[in-house]
Amino acid sequence: MCIDIPALYVPYECTLNPDGDVRETATLAWMASHGLSLNDQEQTTLAGLNIGAAIGLWYPEVPGPVLQLVHDWSTVGLLFDNVVLDTRPLSQDLPGSTEVITKLLKKMESPYSPAGDDQPMTRMLVNVTQRLGELASPCAQRDFTARYRAHWLAHLHQRGLALTGRQPSIEDYAYLRRLTTIGDVICQMMALLRGFDISPAQAAHPRIRALSEIASLIWGWDNDILSLGRDTDIVTPGSADADREINLVHIVRHYYDCSQPQAIQRAVGLRNQIMGLFVRLHQTLPPCFGPAERLYVDDLAAAIRGCVEVHLAPSSTRFLKDPHTMPDSSAPKSSHTVALTTEPPAGAAPPLPFASVRWWWDLLDA
Template identity: 30%
Template sequence: MTDDQLLVELPPRYCPVQVDTHPDAELLEGQGADWLTAYGLAGPRLRANDCAGFYGRIMPKGVTERLQMAVDWCFLMFAFDDINCDEVVPDAAGKQFVDIATRVVRVLEVPDVDLGPTADLFLAPVRDLAQRAHRSATPTQLRRLVDGHRAWYLGVLWELRCRLTDVTPSLNDYAHMRQHTAGGLATTSWIEIVDGGEIPAYELDSPAVRALSELSFTIAAWDDDLFSYGKETWFAQRESTPSNCKLNLIDIVAQERGCSVDQALAESVELVNRLTHRFIRVRDAVLPTASEELRNYLDCLSRLLRGNMEWGLLAQRYRNPDGRHPDAVHTVGSWTDVPPVDTPPAIPSIAWWWDRDLI
């Protein structure tokens, strides 16, 4: 490790799930990158995101042609996030984000809608994806896809408010909003479309399955905070005017607890481990009576937990922060089979995940 490289060592993560990769991951990755490049959205980190590695771990047996939709969406939304959410100043981001987000949602609803002249590069690839989804998905699956994007964009607006006021949110607020700022529902809504089976509403909307969905989205998002912390620190070290707004679990825990970064890192991993243990317990209680469609969904959520972490520790998106400094950041992690306690953390906004009637 050289002086200009940053190393982050994570405490062991508890996640008793094994994952495989999709056999056509390389093909999916190449086709996705070429697809986005054709729309003029290629950037320095285009092929560093390993989108096929991400979705390929969630759906390792997915039909390649249908899985390509999810991989393409992943390429597009990383570019969308970089350009419209992360790489703009807060006062400009609000108008820029709202303008494009409202159009994206409408195109997902009605692919052939006429929204008038626009110079935005995102609408054409969104329209192509929407047309493919409408040919493959049921009306219910499409509504869930649109609802997932609305939830994501609401979360981004909340983040923009934090950035505009230059204030770090409380852990209680961050705990229930992080699943939305990370686009959890938008990400997993592709599972049904790729798989083809529609989960009955009485199952998907039941309290136990809602808890499982929220748990999985939050676990994955907080893992994102863990393996992206080095990247964020790398950028922060190069800022001329450091921001008081921190939108990462480790920083928020450190501020709320008044502790060191090392202590906050350990507590953050312990939090994620507790959520993971709760997910496993509730999932195991739901699976025996689950329909085939719900069982597949829960299997995918389970693989998301392990696959997302494995993907993030390897993706050059986080190891090469700006696309010009390969391996500037190294984040290393390990796994443990020792489960944490199954008691709710002192975070009221998510305490309902431990309601007794869920299992």
């Protein structure tokens, strides 16, 4: 089955950091030094994450030694999500997942305490927290853990919804998805690895906060839209698994009681609508913004394009199939066709009717 996806509005370009693809060998050695070895299936999963290309596109100007930190962090973070939390039996055990995350956060809040009997994943994330402390203030280091807490809390909430067969509303999902995509942590990393530490006051500036949240949501919704073929393949329509699958298109289809093609059209329309708002807010930055804030926002814009490029890369098999449920299936796979456009959606797009994001549009008049 070929899924026809309307054009995604992406009016930005991105460049590739040539050092991104050469970091994997050092990351594998770092993982081994912390006691983590991968089986064949996990190595296949890791390769399908296409991390080298991802960090090369998301962090185009970061020098090699610092880029190694983000490669290590991205690898362990994605493995934790994909190999641990998204794999049975732990993904089906909400109390067990909560216990693992709670213990991990405790160690990240005290990264210099004795390791004890920590598991490899814990040791590696604690090591990343320690290394981050060499680049950032103690406040930023603590903020890093707090952002992770919000990410994992949202992940647990979404997992609980999936296990009980409940669909969040579109409004609730707009809040949930920008957190499950770990966007808040990525936004902080983008600034720190560029060499500046956005203060709490700067991060709380309405324009910075809105642009960060919009970018995070676009990353999450693009993930949903561009991995729709995989999500369609791993469930049987009308089954209990189909009800548990949480994806923007599925939620839109459930909310509007429409066909899948209509749901895809509506979902892309929502996505392009907030992309248009990001562009308008980006083009009208207030005079009080200095070079650091402007560079930060420019990086967010480029990362939106970089995220799409990673999803569309043939080597990013993570977005094409699920190796845990279809490792050797010979059944025809779903595919998709999608184009990118630099032309904004036609007509004046009204604000989304969601209380949690309505304030983004208020900034246009501020």
